[in-house]
Amino acid sequence: GNSVTQMEGPVTLSEEAFLTINCTYTATGYPSLFWYVQYPGEGLQLLLKATKADDKGSNKGFEATYRKETTSFHLEKGSVQVSDSAVYFCALRGSSASKIIFGSGTRLSIRP
Amino acid sequence: DGGITQSPKYLFRKEGQNVTLSCEQNLNHDAMYWYRQDPGQGLRLIYYSQIVNDFQKGDIAEGYSVSREKKESFPLTVTSAQKNPTAFYLCASSRPAAGTGTDTQYFGPGTRLTVL
Numbered sequence A: 001g002n003s004v005t006q007m008e009g010p011v012t013l014s015e016e017a018f019l020t021i022n023c024t025y026t027a028t029g030y031p032s033l034f035w036y037v038q039y040p041g042e043g044l045q046l047l048l049k050a051t052k053a054d055d056k057g058s059n060k061g062f063e064a065t066y067r068k069e070t071t072s073f074h075l076e077k078g079s080v081q082v083s084d085s086a087v088y089f090c091a092l093r094g095s096s097a098s099k100i101i102f103g104s105g106t107r108l109s110i111r112p
Numbered sequence B: 001d002g003g004i005t006q007s008p009k010y011l012f013r014k015e016g017q018n019v020t021l022s023c024e025q026n027l028n029h030d031a032m033y034w035y036r037q038d039p040g041q042g043l044r045l046i047y048y049s050q051i052v053n054d055f056q057k058g059d060i061a062e063g064y065s066v067s068r069e070k071k072e073s074f075p076l077t078v079t080s081a082q083k084n085p086t087a088f089y090l091c092a093s094s095r096p097a098a099g100t101g102t103d104t105q106y107f108g109p110g111t112r113l114t115v116l
Helices: none
Strands: A003-006 A011-014 A019-021 A023-026 A032-038 A044-050 A056-059 A062-065 A075-077 A086-093 A100-102 A106-111 B004-007 B010-013 B019-025 B031-037 B043-051 B054-057 B064-066 B076-078 B087-094 B111-115
Touching: A003 A086, A003 A100, A011 A019, A019 A106, A023 A032, A023 A086, A032 A062, A044 A062, B004 B087, B010 B019, B019 B031, B019 B087, B019 B111, B043 B064
Parallel strands: A011 A106, B010 B111
Antiparallel strands: A003 A023, A019 A075, A032 A044, A032 A086, A044 A056, A056 A062, A062 A075, A086 A100, A086 A106, B004 B019, B019 B076, B031 B043, B031 B087, B043 B054, B064 B076, B087 B111
């Protein structure tokens, strides 16, 4: 079945550091891929998405590229800020499914 | 503004009591979902509904029940049969887009349920 594996946290970085959070997936066909962000005490917000191979999703300085050859969708940001501290979830939706499969989440903490 | 509302934000329940969590959306989405999130863990799907008057069990449906009498509303009842109900509950909705793989789920702010 479909599954998502993302790097375990917590990840702690200094402000202005480069961020990578790894995400790999297993799926048949051509799934859509998502990154969601959850700030403390809140629901999830869509950060970015990509719907086909080689697509790059981007938002608020974050980027992720849909790599079918490596079944990956790694999240990157060139210079993180304290306000980026949150939990990040990688997710996929199969091409014929209505359910989204979420990874276990990666907690990110940014030091001033 | 369009969005998803969940109420209440915090809910306390005594053991043995049923409790109902509200979820309302005005996005005109056909599909709605309930997830449970435990501390430090990801989301687990409880129930989902693709159209009015129809719903399916997710991965952890035992001890929960839902109804979908209106497109806008998808209440979740946590019954006394749920042995460990203390958790953060998230409701989501999406357009139907079945077969296209492109619909995005939008989430409410969540309800934190604590059993006393």
